[in-house]
Amino acid sequence: QVQLVESGGGVVQPGGSLRLSCAASGFTFSLYGMNWVRQAPGKGLEWVALIRNDASNKYYADSVKGRFTISRDYSKNTLSLQMNSLRAEDTAVYYCAKGRIAVDGSMDYWGQGTLVTVSS
Amino acid sequence: DIQMTQSPSSLSASVGDRVTITCQASQDISNHLNWYQQKPGKAPKVLIYDASNLGTGVPSRFSGSGSGTDFTFTINSLQPEDIATYYCQQYDKLPPYTFGQGTKLEIK
Numbered sequence: 001q002v003q004l005v006e007s008g009g010g011v012v013q014p015g016g017s018l019r020l021s022c023a024a025s026g027f028t029f030s031l032y033g034m035n036w037v038r039q040a041p042g043k044g045l046e047w048v049a050l051i052r053n054d055a056s057n058k059y060y061a062d063s064v065k066g067r068f069t070i071s072r073d074y075s076k077n078t079l080s081l082q083m084n085s086l087r088a089e090d091t092a093v094y095y096c097a098k099g100r101i102a103v104d105g106s107m108d109y110w111g112q113g114t115l116v117t118v119s120s
Numbered sequence: 121d122i123q124m125t126q127s128p129s130s131l132s133a134s135v136g137d138r139v140t141i142t143c144q145a146s147q148d149i150s151n152h153l154n155w156y157q158q159k160p161g162k163a164p165k166v167l168i169y170d171a172s173n174l175g176t177g178v179p180s181r182f183s184g185s186g187s188g189t190d191f192t193f194t195i196n197s198l199q200p201e202d203i204a205t206y207y208c209q210q211y212d213k214l215p216p217y218t219f220g221q222g223t224k225l226e227i228k
Binding site: 035037044045046047050059060061062095100103104105106107108110111112113 | 156209210219222
């Protein structure tokens with residue numbers, strides 16, 4: 001069965017960096033686009049980034065462009081999100097979510113999320 | 121960017137009621153729309169994909185319809201376990217993918 005397990009969250013000071021990981025299993029990782037979606041405390045869902053199945057294209061929300069980098073490691077079936085220059089407004093639960101085949105933005109499986117808190 | 125306007129933002133209904141949530145896109149998105157259910161402290165779960173297709177293992181009391189800019193999500197015969205927040209999300213063409221603001225559903 002499909003499993004997505006995020007890790008790497010924690011408390012970081014404004015301006016700091018953090019790297020999130022998502023371990024994927026139960027499906028052929030190289031066939032699917034992968035997304036990061038976040039949810040600030042008590043707020044709605046916000047799409048953050050997408051990486052295509054072959055890593056040929058990467059897309060970002062304007063709110064994180066130039067600060068966050070999405071990547072994937074096929075040897076480890078792992079999705080990553082490098083977050084730099086963190087701001088208080090980046091505080092959120094971050095979910096990795098698998099796209100459907102050839103429909104990257106239709107997210108059919110989600111991890112349990114990892115909490116990132118940006119605070120001094 | 122495509123904006124998704126979801127209504128209502130909250131809803132109170134009785135067990136057995138029929139519940140309807142709407143979502144309007146700021147431009148034509150064909151049928152590229154999902155509906156998700158999120159329970160407190162949990163990850164979202166897809167209920168409906170491509171506007172009207174039921175997700176794997178999702179009870180048949182859930183349904184979706186619409187195409188273009190106007191979409192509807194319905195729960196027939198509300199059950200206590202349906203208490204959650206529901207989101208629509210569009211995935212037409214290239215990102216950014218956008219979500220509706222959410223509808224918090226409570227039992228009356």
